[in-house]
Structures are given as structure tokens and as C-alpha cells.
Amino acid sequence: MIHLHNGDSVAITARRTLIPGRHVVFHESLISGPVRFGLKQNEWVEERARFGAPYFGEHLLRLRNDLLEQEQLLDAIRDDEEIVLWFEHDLFCLANFLYLLVRLSKARRLSTVWCQRALGTMNEEELVTTYMSRAAVPPLMLRIAAEAWKDYTAPDPTALNRFVQQDWPDFPFLRDGMTLHAMRFPSTRNGLGEVEQRAMTGIDAGATDFGSLFARFDANPPRYGLGDGEFVRHLRRLASCAVPMITINESGDPMPLKALFGLTPAGRKVLAGEADFIELNNADLWLGGAHLTNQALWRWDSEAREVRPSAR
Numbered sequence: 001m002i003h004l005h006n007g008d009s010v011a012i013t014a015r016r017t018l019i020p021g022r023h024v025v026f027h028e029s030l031i032s033g034p035v036r037f038g039l040k041q042n043e044w045v046e047e048r049a050r051f052g053a054p055y056f057g058e059h060l061l062r063l064r065n066d067l068l069e070q071e072q073l074l075d076a077i078r079d080d081e082e083i084v085l086w087f088e089h090d091l092f093c094l095a096n097f098l099y100l101l102v103r104l105s106k107a108r109r110l111s112t113v114w115c116q117r118a119l120g121t122m123n124e125e126e127l128v129t130t131y132m133s134r135a136a137v138p139p140l141m142l143r144i145a146a147e148a149w150k151d152y153t154a155p156d157p158t159a160l161n162r163f164v165q166q167d168w169p170d171f172p173f174l175r176d177g178m179t180l181h182a183m184r185f186p187s188t189r190n191g192l193g194e195v196e197q198r199a200m201t202g203i204d205a206g207a208t209d210f211g212s213l214f215a216r217f218d219a220n221p222p223r224y225g226l227g228d229g230e231f232v233r234h235l236r237r238l239a240s241c242a243v244p245m246i247t248i249n250e251s252g253d254p255m256p257l258k259a260l261f262g263l264t265p266a267g268r269k270v271l272a273g274e275a276d277f278i279e280l281n282n283a284d285l286w287l288g289g290a291h292l293t294n295q296a297l298w299r300w301d302s303e304a305r306e307v308r309p310s311a312r
Helices: 008-015 041-056 060-076 091-103 124-132 139-152 157-165 174-182 194-204 210-217 228-240 265-271
Strands: 002-005 022-025 083-088 110-115 246-249 260-263 284-287 290-293 298-301 306-309
Touching (some): 083 091, 091 139, 194 228, 194 246, 194 265
8 A cells, every 4th residue: 555645744644653555745746837738758757857946946867867756656556455645625736636646547446535624734643534534536536637637737728617617526626726726827907816916915915024924825724735935936936027026125044034025116006907917027937738928828817717818
């Protein structure tokens, strides 16, 4: 038996329990960077490594080897007695969870802990109880996952709309998670994605230090599931774009310990809907399988609740 966990802290706690089997962490962040459908394994590993090395500050060769070893592990465990996937109801987990459901759909026995609670906050006894309540992944859930993954990784993100507009009772949180993903696309109102919108709204409300801002960004229970490092990268993008939206005053300590944030005049105009972030700054962003550029741009229409091609 092998367990694939969503984070190191959960795996460490699980190893201290009497839960049988190996406990392995699935190290990926498929919420970030290019996630394209239909790539061969070597192409997938190369693209993810070339994105992840500069993005996460990793050594390219080391990251490439780690990702290749992880893919080879997924190939090797299909015939294990049982594979248990441990993931939470947030977008970070959903992207990884969909990938593993598709990747391991031919496994001998695939079970899941698809949990509303944060697994990292559970003690040993709670993890054992959660393990005992795991469920076999039904064929219908696998079929839905295959369709959702195909649309998440599609070059045309309008395919996401059916997952936003339709309920999926056989796959809890899928509609909410795909909606959160769709809301990351530049809005028709001001060109900000939901992550940037929340960050700038928080700064405008007075959450100018990182701790306050991060706590406000994704209130309990967290549904984007971004770690502080991922959130910092979003903030740096807002501060380093051609027309900056925010300022970052760093005290010399490693970001984000004592950094202070403020809105620029342009940021205030964008937040008020008087200017458009995308029109002020060139579009160059991967969201799932969609590469947003000036020539290929999609936006989130909050009133219609759909992703649609930009008129730009």
C-alpha cells in the first residue's frame, strides 16, 4: 500500500501513526505555470522543470531529475495493493488531484481521502480516523476527472465554463474549484484576476504587512490553497510589472518577514475600475493549459459567470 500526500507535514504525521504502507509526498504545483494536455512524459517533465526552476528558485537539473523520478514512481505503483490519495478541497489540491486521478486511473485499487478539512491541522488520531473513512474512487468520478483535466489543460479555456455552470454531485468541490480557477483569468471589469484583486483589496483595506494580508487573502477554510511563497510571487508580479500596481517596502529581511505593501496611483485606478491592468501591462500568463498573450486573451465575466475571449 502507498499513500500520496498533499504536503510534507501530513506525511510526517501519518508516518507516526499505525496507518500501514509507504507515505510519499506528491511534489507539484499544477496550479502554476504551463499545464498542457497530451504531452509525452519527457516533454511534460522538461516543460514543468523549465518553468519551475526559475519560478521556485530551484536548480534545473535537480528539479528535472526529481520530477522524472516522481513520474517513474507513478508508473511503478499502479500494481500496488492499494493507492490512497490524500487531498483537500482547495484549488491547489484539486489541480494535483485531477492529474493523479487521470494518471492512476488504471491502478489496481485507487482510494481517496478527498477532505473538506485541512489535513495538515489533524493530529495522529484524526488522521487514522480519516484514513479509516477513505473511499474507493468510483468509475464515474474517474470519468469526470478525465473530462475536467482535459478542460483544465486545454489551450482554449472556454471549455471550463461547463464545469462552472453545471453541478457535479458525484465529485464534491469540483464546481467550486473550477470556478476559483476561472476567476483567476483577467476580469472584464479591470483586468485583475481574483488572486490579484483580493491582494490589492486587502492592501487598500489596511492589511499592509504580509501576515495580515496573507491571512485576509484566503480566509478559513482556505479555498485557493496557496502557500506564502506562491502568494509572494503574485505580489512581486504586481510590483514589478511595466505599470506597477503595488509597492513593496522591504526592510532587508528575507521577503516576506517585514515587508510592507501599498497601492500605487495606477493600482488605485485599476482597483476602482477606472483603468485596466491588462491594457496597462502586457499579458503573458499561463493558467492551466491556456497561455494568455496580447494575441490570445480570455477574461472572466463575473456577471455571466463564464470565461470568454477578450474583445481586445
